[in-house]
Amino acid sequence: MTISDIAERAGVSIGAVSFALNGRKGVSDKTRERVLRIADEMGWAPASAARSLAESRTETFGMVLARDPRNLGAESFYMQFLAGLETELAQRGYGLLLQVVPSREEELATLQKWRRTRRVDGVLLMDVTLDDPRVELLAQPNALPALVVGDPSVAGTLSCVWTDDASSMEEAVRYLAGLGHTAIARVGGLAHFAHTRIRDDAFTKQMSRLGLSPTVLRTDYTAAEGARATREALASSVAPTAFVYDNDIMAVAGLAVAMELGRRVPDEMSLIAWDDSVLCEHTFPRLTALSHDVVAFGSHVARRLFGVVDGAEPGHFKDSTPVLIPRASTAPAPGSA
Amino acid sequence: MTISDIAERAGVSIGAVSFALNGRKGVSDKTRERVLRIADEMGWAPASAARSLAESRTETFGMVLARDPRNLGAESFYMQFLAGLETELAQRGYGLLLQVVPSREEELATLQKWRRTRRVDGVLLMDVTLDDPRVELLAQPNALPALVVGDPSVAGTLSCVWTDDASSMEEAVRYLAGLGHTAIARVGGLAHFAHTRIRDDAFTKQMSRLGLSPTVLRTDYTAAEGARATREALASSVAPTAFVYDNDIMAVAGLAVAMELGRRVPDEMSLIAWDDSVLCEHTFPRLTALSHDVVAFGSHVARRLFGVVDGAEPGHFKDSTPVLIPRASTAPAPGSA
DNA sequence: ACGTCCGGGGCAATCGGTTGCCATCGTCGG
DNA sequence: CCGACGATGGCAACCGATTGCCCCGGACGT
Numbered sequence: 001m002t003i004s005d006i007a008e009r010a011g012v013s014i015g016a017v018s019f020a021l022n023g024r025k026g027v028s029d030k031t032r033e034r035v036l037r038i039a040d041e042m043g044w045a046p047a048s049a050a051r052s053l054a055e056s057r058t059e060t061f062g063m064v065l066a067r068d069p070r071n072l073g074a075e076s077f078y079m080q081f082l083a084g085l086e087t088e089l090a091q092r093g094y095g096l097l098l099q100v101v102p103s104r105e106e107e108l109a110t111l112q113k114w115r116r117t118r119r120v121d122g123v124l125l126m127d128v129t130l131d132d133p134r135v136e137l138l139a140q141p142n143a144l145p146a147l148v149v150g151d152p153s154v155a156g157t158l159s160c161v162w163t164d165d166a167s168s169m170e171e172a173v174r175y176l177a178g179l180g181h182t183a184i185a186r187v188g189g190l191a192h193f194a195h196t197r198i199r200d201d202a203f204t205k206q207m208s209r210l211g212l213s214p215t216v217l218r219t220d221y222t223a224a225e226g227a228r229a230t231r232e233a234l235a236s237s238v239a240p241t242a243f244v245y246d247n248d249i250m251a252v253a254g255l256a257v258a259m260e261l262g263r264r265v266p267d268e269m270s271l272i273a274w275d276d277s278v279l280c281e282h283t284f285p286r287l288t289a290l291s292h293d294v295v296a297f298g299s300h301v302a303r304r305l306f307g308v309v310d311g312a313e314p315g316h317f318k319d320s321t322p323v324l325i326p327r328a329s330t331a332p333a334p335g336s337a
Numbered sequence: 338m339t340i341s342d343i344a345e346r347a348g349v350s351i352g353a354v355s356f357a358l359n360g361r362k363g364v365s366d367k368t369r370e371r372v373l374r375i376a377d378e379m380g381w382a383p384a385s386a387a388r389s390l391a392e393s394r395t396e397t398f399g400m401v402l403a404r405d406p407r408n409l410g411a412e413s414f415y416m417q418f419l420a421g422l423e424t425e426l427a428q429r430g431y432g433l434l435l436q437v438v439p440s441r442e443e444e445l446a447t448l449q450k451w452r453r454t455r456r457v458d459g460v461l462l463m464d465v466t467l468d469d470p471r472v473e474l475l476a477q478p479n480a481l482p483a484l485v486v487g488d489p490s491v492a493g494t495l496s497c498v499w500t501d502d503a504s505s506m507e508e509a510v511r512y513l514a515g516l517g518h519t520a521i522a523r524v525g526g527l528a529h530f531a532h533t534r535i536r537d538d539a540f541t542k543q544m545s546r547l548g549l550s551p552t553v554l555r556t557d558y559t560a561a562e563g564a565r566a567t568r569e570a571l572a573s574s575v576a577p578t579a580f581v582y583d584n585d586i587m588a589v590a591g592l593a594v595a596m597e598l599g600r601r602v603p604d605e606m607s608l609i610a611w612d613d614s615v616l617c618e619h620t621f622p623r624l625t626a627l628s629h630d631v632v633a634f635g636s637h638v639a640r641r642l643f644g645v646v647d648g649a650e651p652g653h654f655k656d657s658t659p660v661l662i663p664r665a666s667t668a669p670a671p672g673s674a
Numbered sequence: 675a676c677g678t679c680c681g682g683g684g685c686a687a688t689c690g691g692t693t694g695c696c697a698t699c700g701t702c703g704g
Numbered sequence: 705c706c707g708a709c710g711a712t713g714g715c716a717a718c719c720g721a722t723t724g725c726c727c728c729g730g731a732c733g734t
Contacts, residue, residue, distance in 0.1 A: 001453075002720055013684045018722060028682060045453035049389035050720030053689045058386065060434070067418030069632050073413030074615040083406030086437040090447075095456065097397070098435045099424040110427075116338075116382035118690095119432065223619040249615065250591075256621035278411040278586065279616075282560040284593035295406050339690055350714045355692060364710065387690035390719045 001044045009042075010035050021046075028300040052118075061089065061305060062097045062144075064121035066107040067125070071222045074249045076277040079296055084298020085124075089100060092306065094121075108133060115144045121308045122146060124301065128154045129192040147305045152316040154194040159314045165195055166202035168290045168322040171245070172272050173206040175324055176242045180336025181270060185240035185251055186227045199246065199274075208295045215240060219250060226250025230257040234269075241333045242270040248277045251287055255329070266331035276325060285328030292322035338381045339456060346379075347372050357565055358383075389455075398426065399434045399457035399481075403444040403464070406437065410558045411586045413614040421635020422461075429643065431458075445470055452481045456514045459483060459646045461638065462651040465491045466529040484642045488607055489653040491531040494650045502532055503539035505627045505659040506581070509609050513579045517673025518607060522552040522577035524566045524587055536583065536611075552577060556587060563587025567594040571606075578670045579607040585614045590626055592666070603668035613662060622665030629659035 007017045012031060020027045020035035027035070052058045063085075065072065072078060082096070089096055097120055101107050111134060114120050122145035125134050138146040148160035155162075162184045176184050186203045189196045200215055200216055207214035217233060219225035226245060233240050234257070245251035251273030255265060263269045265285055273280050276291030297319050342353045348367060356363045357372035364372070389395045400422075402409065409415060419433070426433055434457055438444050448471060451457050459482040462471050472493045475483040485497035492499075513521050523540045526533045537553055542549035556562035556571060563582060570577050571594070582588035586608030590600060600606045602622055610617050613628030634656050641654055 002703080003722095004720080012723085013686075015723075016683055019683085022722085024723095026682065043453060045450060047390070047391075047720055048454040048456045049386050049395065049691090051722080052693085053384070053390055054720080054722045056386075056689070069417055069424075071615060072420055073415070073417035073631070075416075076670050078410070079412075079415055080406055080410035082410055082435065083437045086435075087406075087439075090436065090438065090443075095434045095436065097432045098423075099427065099432065100420040101427065102424075106427075113382060116380060117385040118574035119385045223615045227619055249619070252616065253619035254622075259621040264367060278560045279589065280579065282564055282586070282590035282593050284591075284596040294410070317579030341690080351691080352693075352715075353713050356713085359692085361693095363712065368712080384690055387719090388692080390721085391690080391692045393719070 001042050002047070003044070006035060006038050006042065006044060009038050040221040049109070053088070055269070056118065056119050059093060059118060060095045060097050060120045061085075061302075062099070062111075062114050062123045063066070063126065064099045064101060064107045064110045064123070066085055066101050068222075071197055072100065074223060075221070075247055075275070076279065077247070077275055080277075080294040081301075082297040084295035084300075085302045086298075087295075088299045088302035088306075104133075108137065111137065111144065120144065122305050124149055124305060125158075126150075128194050129216045130154060130194060130197065132194075132197045145305075145309045147308050148299065149301055151194050151198055153198075156318065157314065159304060159308050159316070161297075161304050161317045161319055163292060163297070163319045164321040165199050168204045168274075168324070169199050169202035171324050172244050172290060173203060173210070174325070176270060176272070177210050177212065179270065179330065180241075180333035181238040181242040184212065184242045184244065185217055185229075185233050185236055186289050187217045187226055187233075187245045187254065189219060189221040189242055189246040191218055196246065196308050203244070219246070221247055221250065221298040222248045223253040227328070228259050230254040231261075232259060234258070234263065242269070242272070242330070244274070248273045248275045248279050248287070248289070251289075252279060255283055255287070266329050268334050270330040270333070272324070272330060274322070276322075280327070283329075288327045289325050290322040291325045293320065296320070326329075338624065339384070340381075343372060343375050343379065343381060346375050366452070395456060395458050396430060397432045397434050397457045398422075399436070399448075399451050399460045400463065401436045401438060401444045401447045401460070403438050403441045405439070405559075411560060412558070412584055413616065413649070414584070414612055415612075417631040418635040418638075421632035421637075423635075423642075424632075425636045425639035433572050437497075441470075441560045445474065446482065448474065457481065459642050461486055461642060462495075463487075465531050467491060467531060467534065469531075478588070482554060482642075482646045484638065484645050486638055488531050488535055490535070492653065494651065496641060496645050496653070496658055498633070498634075498641050498654045500629060500656045501658040502536050505661070506539035507543045508661050509581050509627060510540060510547070512663070513581070513607060513609070513667070514547050514549065516579075516667065517609065517670035518579040518592075519549050519670070520552070520575055520577040521549065521579045521581065522554055522566075522570050524554045524556055524563055524580055524591065526556060526558040526580045526583040528534065531605050533583065540581070556583070558584055558587065559591040560586045563590040563592050567591040568598075571598060571600065572593070578605070579609070581609045581611070583611050583617050585610045585612045585624070585626070588626070588666075589616060589620055592620055592624070603666050605671050607667040609661070610668060611659070613659075618665070620666075625664045625667040627659040628661050628662045630657065633657070 006012045020032040027254040128150040148155040204214045217229035231287045276289035280287035280289045342350045356371040437440040465487040485492040540550045554566035613626035617624035617626045
């Protein structure tokens with residue numbers, strides 16, 4: 001079913017049909033009505049390839065993820081984020097082209113391929129690092145429109161949507177300190193991610209401000225590393241009494257380590273997870289977490305990406321700040337008051 | 338950069354360039370070489386819209402997911418599956434168009450839209466139900482090529498890739514019975530999914546075969562429901578001593594309930610999770626699970642979908658069978674030998 | 675009554691490729 | 705030496721839409 005089938009059946013030219021279907025003036029009301037009725041009867045919809053070619057818009061956004069598949073699945077963030085994106089995209093008839101690649105080199109290659117083949121109208125940059133080559137690539141004049149999902153400090157001239165992780169981290173530390181904890185460890189993710197560094201800094205600064213000495217443990221965001229870091233910290237001579245994990249899965253793994261070692265949570269040891277999720281509500285004890293509406297975040301990001309491709313003024317847009325949801329994994333430090 | 342820019346620079350016609358680039362005979366070796374070199378220098382790649390229009394192939398597959406976003410994130414299955422798909426798609430330059438919708442009606446609408454707009458070359462059907470309207474829709478003569486990810490019994494005339502869940506379930510039941518458990522509960526997912534029913538049947542049959550009376554608890558795959566089912570079962574007069582959960586997140590939730598109620602796992606109560614994942618290895622105790630290489634499953638599915646669009650003989654293809662990985666959440670039944 | 679203006683709609687170019695058909699040229703065999 | 709054939713490559717149609725330009729006819733003004 002093509003536009004010319006409709007033209008034939010309606011007894012008008014192809015151009016007239018196009019005008020009628022797109023609500024442009026140039027056709028009489030009754031012709032327009034007839035065309036619309038016929039199109040509807042035939043179940044016609046514009047061939048996306050033809051429309052893309054003519055309009056040079058694909059009605060598709062792209063997103064590349066460079067992460068190890070096995071660990072990608074464990075974090076609830078991405079699926080929720082995707083779902084949030086989709087609600088917004090679907091409303092405007094846009095699709096999302098997703099690609100999961102094993103390395104950052106291939107991620108760059110995919111972006112360049114998408115640009116050269118004009119496959120997408122814009123892309124989302126996730127997990128941005130310091131001096132991210134993708135930002136550099138996409139900041140060039142003729143590059144693909146792009147939106148950074150991450151901190152303004154690494155977005156360069158690109159627009160971004162960010163969350164104030166520093167404030168959240170400060171809140172978490174204040175909360176733990178308020179419970180009397182003095183030995184607090186942060187179990188942080190991959191050091192080269194910008195948001196990791198921002199949380200690192202916020203943690204360190206806030207600890208210093210309170211006169212406490214910060215412990216930052218480095219992991220790769222995986223459960224295995226979260227467990228290892230927890231185990232090592234607990235084995236040290238001055239074991240922390242509180243841990244702030246950089247995602248939900250590491251917090252769960254940390255909780256398991258605590259139990260295995262017979263440390264009672266929260267009596268002897270407090271835990272906070274970042275990325276609140278269903279998981280945090282269904283462990284025992286339930287995990288105190290920094291909660292962020294990731295689905296809404298995804299929608300927000302989608303709206304801003306539309307803004308970017310529509311030529312809106314670039315900017316740095318702040319999403320809601322993750323807030324601490326106290327649950328059962330945090331309590332006053334052992335021996336305090 | 339278009340093909341005609343190359344033609345101009347190479348001093349040949351557009352057609353010749355096309356032939357050269359596509360490795361077809363009709364151009365001399367040195368012309369071909371020159372064209373290829375120029376194309377490479379200019380960083381040319383075919384515009385996907387133009388190629389789609391001419392070849393009526395989009396080099397894109399589609400997948401629609403109708404699930405609640407918040408719970409989608411919790412299950413590790415999808416992201417791993419996606420990653421598996423991608424490895425195969427990427428090799429052939431294909432992309433994946435993903436859509437997450439809130440209802441099954443919208444899922445159908447999306448499929449029809451994709452067909453009418455010729456947006457994808459083929460689609461994947463996930464979470465197939467009995468009398469699934471999607472199967473009916475896609476079994477029609479002019480429908481989009483489709484592959485069912487699920488049991489042959491609900492695939493109709495469509496090709497499918499399936500896992501022998503019945504065997505896995507039997508193995509799990511046999512294993513628990515071998516440990517002396519007699520009161521075994523299955524915490525099953527949504528009843529209308531075909532794979533749920535298959536597992537239900539296999540569970541019931543195997544229990545009967547062993548002379549045990551089966552308990553099937555119905556949930557919607559969410560952690561909350563998994564917890565509720567576990568709590569209710571444990572409160573009954575003949576509380577089960579073993580549970581087989583239909584996914585990993587419900588098993589985790591069930592474990593939390595057990596701990597909250599002070600039931601020692603595995604001494605007083607054994608747990609098995611379906612969908613082994615990183616999560617299962619990082620709870621305490623670590624969860625015995627029916628393990629399936631979901632990434633490989635995704636790749637397998639992608640290969641078969643290529644088969645379908647290439648017009649291969651339809652068929653029902655069996656993927657590897659999930660095997661039981663005994664960990665620390667299962668032990669002999671209390672009071673047995 | 676004639677020129678003008680405007681609404682309606684047809685024609686054809688265009689987007690960037692693929693492909694069938696045909697012209698040209700060189701080489702070979704008879 | 706001439707005709708046939710194969711290799712090479714140009715031309716143009718085509719995929720299915722959008723869009724600029726022009727033509728036609730009726731209503732209006734003077």
